[in-house]
Amino acid sequence: MTNALRLGVAGLGTVGASVIRLLNKHGDAIADKAGRAIKVTAVSARDKTRDRGVDLSNVAWFTDAIEMAKSSDVDVFIELMGGDFGPAEDSVRAALASGKHVVTANKALLAKHGVELAQLAEENGVSLNYEAAVAGGIPIVKTLRESMAGNEITRVYGILNGTCNYILTRMEAEGISFEDCLADAQKLGYAEADPTFDIEGNDTAHKLAILTSLAFGTKISADDVYLEGITSVTTADIKAADELGYRIKLLGVAQKTETGIEQRVHPTMVPKASAIARIDGVLNAVAVDGDFVGEIVLVGPGAGGNATASAVVGDISDVARGDLVPALGKPASKLLDYTRARMRLHEGGYYIRFAVHDRAGAFAAIAQCMADAEISLESIVQRRTGDLVEGGEMEGADIAQPVILITYETTEVAVRKALDAITATGVIAGKPQLIRIEKLS
Amino acid sequence: MTNALRLGVAGLGTVGASVIRLLNKHGDAIADKAGRAIKVTAVSARDKTRDRGVDLSNVAWFTDAIEMAKSSDVDVFIELMGGDFGPAEDSVRAALASGKHVVTANKALLAKHGVELAQLAEENGVSLNYEAAVAGGIPIVKTLRESMAGNEITRVYGILNGTCNYILTRMEAEGISFEDCLADAQKLGYAEADPTFDIEGNDTAHKLAILTSLAFGTKISADDVYLEGITSVTTADIKAADELGYRIKLLGVAQKTETGIEQRVHPTMVPKASAIARIDGVLNAVAVDGDFVGEIVLVGPGAGGNATASAVVGDISDVARGDLVPALGKPASKLLDYTRARMRLHEGGYYIRFAVHDRAGAFAAIAQCMADAEISLESIVQRRTGDLVEGGEMEGADIAQPVILITYETTEVAVRKALDAITATGVIAGKPQLIRIEKLS
Numbered sequence: 001m002t003n004a005l006r007l008g009v010a011g012l013g014t015v016g017a018s019v020i021r022l023l024n025k026h027g028d029a030i031a032d033k034a035g036r037a038i039k040v041t042a043v044s045a046r047d048k049t050r051d052r053g054v055d056l057s058n059v060a061w062f063t064d065a066i067e068m069a070k071s072s073d074v075d076v077f078i079e080l081m082g083g084d085f086g087p088a089e090d091s092v093r094a095a096l097a098s099g100k101h102v103v104t105a106n107k108a109l110l111a112k113h114g115v116e117l118a119q120l121a122e123e124n125g126v127s128l129n130y131e132a133a134v135a136g137g138i139p140i141v142k143t144l145r146e147s148m149a150g151n152e153i154t155r156v157y158g159i160l161n162g163t164c165n166y167i168l169t170r171m172e173a174e175g176i177s178f179e180d181c182l183a184d185a186q187k188l189g190y191a192e193a194d195p196t197f198d199i200e201g202n203d204t205a206h207k208l209a210i211l212t213s214l215a216f217g218t219k220i221s222a223d224d225v226y227l228e229g230i231t232s233v234t235t236a237d238i239k240a241a242d243e244l245g246y247r248i249k250l251l252g253v254a255q256k257t258e259t260g261i262e263q264r265v266h267p268t269m270v271p272k273a274s275a276i277a278r279i280d281g282v283l284n285a286v287a288v289d290g291d292f293v294g295e296i297v298l299v300g301p302g303a304g305g306n307a308t309a310s311a312v313v314g315d316i317s318d319v320a321r322g323d324l325v326p327a328l329g330k331p332a333s334k335l336l337d338y339t340r341a342r343m344r345l346h347e348g349g350y351y352i353r354f355a356v357h358d359r360a361g362a363f364a365a366i367a368q369c370m371a372d373a374e375i376s377l378e379s380i381v382q383r384r385t386g387d388l389v390e391g392g393e394m395e396g397a398d399i400a401q402p403v404i405l406i407t408y409e410t411t412e413v414a415v416r417k418a419l420d421a422i423t424a425t426g427v428i429a430g431k432p433q434l435i436r437i438e439k440l441s
Numbered sequence: 442m443t444n445a446l447r448l449g450v451a452g453l454g455t456v457g458a459s460v461i462r463l464l465n466k467h468g469d470a471i472a473d474k475a476g477r478a479i480k481v482t483a484v485s486a487r488d489k490t491r492d493r494g495v496d497l498s499n500v501a502w503f504t505d506a507i508e509m510a511k512s513s514d515v516d517v518f519i520e521l522m523g524g525d526f527g528p529a530e531d532s533v534r535a536a537l538a539s540g541k542h543v544v545t546a547n548k549a550l551l552a553k554h555g556v557e558l559a560q561l562a563e564e565n566g567v568s569l570n571y572e573a574a575v576a577g578g579i580p581i582v583k584t585l586r587e588s589m590a591g592n593e594i595t596r597v598y599g600i601l602n603g604t605c606n607y608i609l610t611r612m613e614a615e616g617i618s619f620e621d622c623l624a625d626a627q628k629l630g631y632a633e634a635d636p637t638f639d640i641e642g643n644d645t646a647h648k649l650a651i652l653t654s655l656a657f658g659t660k661i662s663a664d665d666v667y668l669e670g671i672t673s674v675t676t677a678d679i680k681a682a683d684e685l686g687y688r689i690k691l692l693g694v695a696q697k698t699e700t701g702i703e704q705r706v707h708p709t710m711v712p713k714a715s716a717i718a719r720i721d722g723v724l725n726a727v728a729v730d731g732d733f734v735g736e737i738v739l740v741g742p743g744a745g746g747n748a749t750a751s752a753v754v755g756d757i758s759d760v761a762r763g764d765l766v767p768a769l770g771k772p773a774s775k776l777l778d779y780t781r782a783r784m785r786l787h788e789g790g791y792y793i794r795f796a797v798h799d800r801a802g803a804f805a806a807i808a809q810c811m812a813d814a815e816i817s818l819e820s821i822v823q824r825r826t827g828d829l830v831e832g833g834e835m836e837g838a839d840i841a842q843p844v845i846l847i848t849y850e851t852t853e854v855a856v857r858k859a860l861d862a863i864t865a866t867g868v869i870a871g872k873p874q875l876i877r878i879e880k881l882s
Contacts, residue, residue, distance in 0.1 A: 022591050022733050029658070032771040033590050131588070137734040139580075139588035147572070147580035149474050150463050150754030217470070275740060278719055292463050293578040293751035296741040299716060300734065310734035313591030323764040330473040 004037035005320045006073060008100075010065040010091055011080035012045040012052050015105055015132075018309035019078065020054045030313065034320035044068045044091075069095035076101040076319055078312065084108035096120040096128065103315040105132035105308055111206035111222040114213065115335060118327035128327035129315035134207045135160055135284040137307030138300040139314065144214040144288065145329045151290030153215040155255040157438070160207040162282035162302045163191045163198040164230050164250040168267075169280045172238045172247065178231060190282055200229035201250065201265040208252035212263050212338075214329050215254060215288065221263070221338035225252075228266035237353060237433060240381065240404050241269050244351070247277040251438060260339035262346060267435050269351050274440040275299075287440075295441060344413040349378070349437035352407070352419070355400030355429040362403065362427035369425070373418035376408040400429035406437070445478035446761045447514060449541075451506040451532055452521035453486040453493050456546055456573075459750035460519065461495045471754065475761035485509045510536035517542040517760055519753065525549035537561040537569065544756040546573035546749055552647035552663040555654065556776060559768035569768035570756035575648045576601055576725040578748030579741040580755065585655040585729065586770045592731030594656040596696040598879070601648040603723035603743045604632045604639040605671050605691040609708075610721045613679045613688065619672060631723055641670035642691065642706040649693035653704050654769050654776070656695060656729065661769070662704070662779035666693075669707035678794060678874060681822065681845050682710050685792070688718040692879060701780035703787060708876050710792050715881035716740075728881075736882060785854040790819070790878035793848070793860070796841030796870040803844065803868035810866070814859035817849040841870040847878070 007023075009016050020040055023030070031037045044062040062068035069077045069091040077095035079102060081088045088109055095102050097120060104110070110117070110133050121128035131141045135158065144156070159165050167181040182199065185191035197203050209222035230250050241248050246269040254263045270277045275297045279285040284302025289295050301307035318325070328335060356362035359382070370377060381404040407415070419432050448464075450457050461481055464471070472478045485503040503509035510518045510532040518536035520543060522529045529550055536543050538561060545551070551558070551574050562569035572582045576599065585597070600606050608622040623640065626632035638644050650663035671691050682689050687710035695704045711718045716738045720726040725743025730736050742748035759766070769776060797803035800823065811818060822845040848856070860873050 018733070026591055026593060029593070029771075030590055032658075032775050033586075033767070035767075035772075138737060139584050142583065142588055143580050145474075146759060147583055147755040148751065149471055149758040150467055150751050152467060152470070217473075275719070278716070290751060292459070292747040292754075294742045294745075294748055296579060296739070298737070298739055300737040304735075306733040307735055310589065310591050310731060313733075314588040317590040318587060321764065321766065323762065323766075325762065325764075326474070326476075330470075331476075334473050 006041040008042035008074035010044040014305035018305035065091040079104040084112040101127040107133040107206040114220040119332040132311035136302040156215040157253040158286035212254040218338040226264040257341040260341035262341040269437040346412040351435040353433040369421040373414040447482040449483035449515035451485040455746035459746035506532035520545040525553040542568040548574040548647040555661040560773040573752035577743040597656040598694040599727035653695040659779040667705040698782040701782035703782040710878040787853040792876040794874040810862040814855040
C-alpha cells in the first residue's frame with residue numbers, strides 16, 4: 001500500500017466536522033476501497049478553542065488556510081469555508097498552484113471561477129473535485145462527468161434548493177402562506193436568518209451554472225442565468241396548479257435551443273405525474289436527458305453536514321485512487337464559449353393569473369390581446385371571488401375577480417407583449433402573475 | 442494525446458450495434474473527455490454477413506471471441522454476448538488473463554463468477570467494469586463503488602426488471618390479468634418468448650446479488666437470494682393494495698440484519714407515497730441507504746440497446762482515463778464471506794388474502810391462529826364475494842369469500858406457522874396469498 005493520502009481541511013463548521021467524523025468512523029473501509037490510507041493531517045479554522053465534537057489533538061493547526069494549502073505535509077486541500085472570494089478563493093488557488101489536489105463543496109466559488117480553477121488544476125496535474133457543491137449527497141457531478149460521457153445532453157433540470165422546496169411543499173400541503181412557511185423554515189434551521197440567497201434563486205443559479213457546463217461542455221456562465229425566486233408564489237397559485245394537474249417547484253433548467261443554451265431558474269408548473277413533481281420537503285432531484293441513455297433522475301438529500309461529507313469523501317477517495325478527471329469534464333481549453341439563448345425566445349406553456357375588475361368586459365379584452373399576440377389558450381378558469389386573492393399583489397384588489405389562463409406552447413416575447421397590452425387596457429387590477437410550465441415526461 | 446484505446450467488441454446484437462453507433466456519433470467528444478481516442482478495432486460475431494446498420498469495413502473480424510480476447514491489437518475486450526458459461530465466460534477469462542481490460546453487460550456471468558473474475562482482473566492489473574449489467578443506463582455500480590465509498594450501507598433495494606414492472610403497472614392501470622399483460626408485453630418486445638427468467642425473478646436476483654456485494658463488501662452469493670416471481674399476483678391483490686394505500690412492485694432487497702444479510706426478490710407492497718411506488722412501466726429504480734448520505738434514489742431506463750450502450754461507453758471512458766477501480770469496490774481478497782440471514786427470520790408486515798367458505802366461523806379460527814402465532818393485525822378487510830376472485834388460485838372457489846389481513850411487523854416464521862395452522866382448520870379454500878410489505882420512507 002502506498003503512503004497515506006494527507007488531507008488538510010479548511011473550515012470546521014458542520015460539514016468539516018462531519019468529514020472528520022466520517023473518516024474516523026469508516027477510515028479502514030475507505031482505505032480498502034481506495035487502495036491507500038486517508039488521514040487528516042492538518043486543519044484550518046479561525047477559532048482553535050471551540051469544541052467541534054471531534055478529536056483534533058493529532059493534527060497540525062493553521063490559522064491561515066493559504067499557508068496550509070501550500071504546506072508540504074498536505075496532499076489534498078479540502079475547502080469547506082465557503083465564499084467566492086477572499087480566503088476560500090485564495091487558498092484554493094494556492095493549493096492548486098502548489099500541486100495539491102482540491103476537494104471543495106463551494107458552489108459560489110465554482111460558479112464564479114470554475115473555468116480558471118479547472119485550468120489551474122490541469123496545469124498542475126491535480127484534481128479539482130466538487131461533488132458536494134451541487135445537490136449535496138446526490139452524485140450528479142460524477143454522473144455527468146463520467147457515467148454519461150457517451151451522451152449528448154439535451155437538457156438538465158432539477159430541484160436544487162432544499163429551502164425553497166421545503167417552503168413550496170408546506171405551502172401546498174398545509175395551505176399556509178409563503179411568509180409563514182419561511183418563518184417556520186427559519187425556526188427549523190432549513191432557512192438562513194437572511195434567506196435572500198435561497199428564496200430569490202441565486203443558490204439554484206450557481207448550481208445550475210455548474211451543471212450547464214458539465215452537461216454541454218461550455219464555459220461556466222452564472223451571470224447568464226435568468227432568475228426568478230419563489231417570493232411571489234401564492235397559495236392561490238398552488239391551489240390552481242393542483243386543480244389543473246400541476247405542482248409548483250422552483251426548477252433550475254438548462255437546455256439546448258436553436259439559438260444557444262437557456263439557463264433559467266423560476267417557479268415552474270410541473271405535471272403531477274412527473275418524477276420531479278413528487279420530490280417533497282428538503283430533498284433535491286436532478287434529471288438529465290441524454291441522447292443515448294434517455295432520462296436519468298437522481299434523488300437525495302441536497303444539504304446537511306453528513307450528506308455533504310459523504311460527497312466530499314467520495315471525491316477524496318477518487319483522488320486516493322489516482323483518478324484524474326478534468327474538473328469540467330474535458331480540458332478547460334476545449335470548453336466551448338457559452339452562447340446565451342435569450343429568454344424572450346423561450347418556448348413553452350404559461351400559467352397566467354389576472355385579477356379583473358369586470359369579468360364580462362375583461363374577458364373580451366384579454367382574449368383579443370392574446371389573439372393579437374397569436375397565443376392559443378388551452379384553458380380559461382374563472383374562480384369565485386375570494387378563492388384566489390389571499391396572496392401577493394392581489395390583496396388590495398377588493399372587487400377584483402380572478403381569471404386564470406393556461407396557454408398552449410408559445411414564446412416568452414409573445415406572452416410579454418400580450419400582458420403589456422392587457423395591462424394597458426386597464427381591465428386588470430395589479431400585476432398579472434405568470435408561471436412557466438415545463439414539459440416533462 | 443496517448444495512442445488510441447483499441448476495443449474488441451464481442452457480440453453484435455442490439456447492444457453491440459448501439460455501442461458502435463454511439464462511438465461513431467460521439468467519438469470526438471468522448472476523446473476530449475477521456476484524454477485519448479477510442480476506436481473499435483475488432484469485432485466478433487457468429488454471422489459476418491448480417492447487416493447491423495453500422496459500418497464494420499475497417500475492423501478486424503474474429504469468429505472466435507477467445508482469439509479476439511487474446512489479440513495484441515485489442516486493449517479492451519467488450520463482452521456483449523451474454524450467458525454465464527461457454528464463449529462469454531471463456532473469452533472474459535482469456536481477456537483478463539492476457540492483460541486486457543474487460544467491459545461487460547453480462548449480469549449472469551458476474552452473478553456466478555464475479556469474485557473469481559475480479560480476482561483475475563486484479564492479478565493482471567486491469568479493469569473489470571460492468572455498469573450495464575445492473576439496471577441498464579442507471580449509474581448504480583459507479584454510485585456504490587465510488588460515490589458512496591464513505592458510507593456504511595444498510596439497505597439497497599430496487600425495481601430491477603422492466604418486464605415485471607411493465608406487467609404490474611399495466612395490471613394496475615387497466616385492471617387486466619397477469620396472463621393478458623404478459624402476452625401484450627411479448628407482442629411489444631418488452632418480454633421474451635420464454636419469459637420465465639424475468640417473471641420468476643431470476644434476472645432481478647442476479648442484479649441484486651451484484652448490488653449486495655458492492656453495498657456490503659461481501660462475496661457475491663446469487664444462490665442465496667430468496668426468490669418469488671410475479672406470476673401469482675392477481676388484479677384482486679393489486680386492487681386491494683390500492684385501497685390500502687400501497688402499490689405492488691417486484692423488488693430486489695438486500696439488507697443487513699442481526700444474523701447476516703437478507704437477499705430477497707418478491708412481489709412487495711410499497712407505500713404509495715414512496716419514491717419507488719411511482720416508478721412505472723419499463724423504468725428501473727435503485728435506492729441505497731447510507732449511514733452518512735441518507736437515501737439516494739436513481740431512476741432511469743433499465744434496458745434497451747441505447748441505454749445499455751451509454752453505460753458500456755461510460756465504463757470504456759473510465760478505462761481510457763486510466764481509472765483502475767477494484768471490480769467489486771475493494772480487492773477480492775478483502776471481500777467478506779457472505780452470511781445469509783435466513784428468510785424465516787425476516788421481519789416485516791404482511792398482506793394475506795384468504796378465500797373462506799363461511800365468513801363467521803372462519804374469522805374466529807383465523808383470528809385464533811394469528812393470536813397463537815403472536816401476530817397483531819393492523820387491519821382486516823372483508824370484501825364482497827366476486828370482488829377478489831378474478832385471478833389465480835381462487836378461481837374455482839365458487840362460494841368462497843375473500844378476507845384480507847394486514848399484519849403489524851412480525852416474522853416470516855410466525856406468519857408461516859399461522860398460515861399452516863389456518864390451512865389445517867379447513868376454513869379456507871385454496872392456498873392463501875401472501876405479499877410482504879416493505880417499510881420505506
